[in-house]
Amino acid sequence: MPAELGPESTAALLALVFRSFLPPVLLVALVLGSIFMGWATPTEAAGVGSAGALLLAWWKKALNRESMRQLIESAALTNAMVFFITMGASVFAYMFRALGGDEVIVDLLAQVGIQTAWEVMIFVMVLVFLLGFFFDWLEICLIVLPVFGPLLADLDFSSHVDGTAAFLPWLLVVMAVNLQTSFITPPFGFALFFMKGAVPPSITMGQLYRGAVPFVFLQLIALAICIAFPELVLWMPRRAGLLD
16 A cells, blocks of 8 residues: 555654744734734835745745845845836826826716716726726726726715715725625636636536526625615724724
């Protein structure tokens, strides 16, 4: 009979868990826990995660001059790409508003019968959901939000969300849940193609599509709850004093 795979004793199993499982779990818990507990902002928590990852690499003896060079080069290229996209989107949004784009959007929506605040909200949510089939979240946020964000902020949602300071965080969370739903919706969901690269070759795209359907319905329910009950979204910002 073939030898049994895995550690030969309980002590060896515990040592394996300690070396391979606990460090990344503690790192994730430290990063997310520092955000949830209010100890650090997301940016500060990202710095904590980077420092923890470097410590883990040093502990695994994988941290050297060459790996540091590759890390710094990769981070610089990624940051440069994001900054150029952000600058381009900012210029686009500024020129769009300076040339009266807001009024054009309002007139176009009025011509197709979309006038009330909730009608505009539903239109933007459907638009974001459809764009999520073909574009990444960064492009959507940097193009759609500058165009429709000010328009939505000027509409009257006071009976549903208390004040502009609370409306914008609620809108961003709703859009994030909407995008997350779009990314797993067949047949265009980005997440499904990422998953195809991680599963065994015997798993077909059709099986992934069928498996994603229940999660799409769960995401749609979550999206409806976030829209219908904004205080569920705003509870943590209020607790942290961010909306005062």
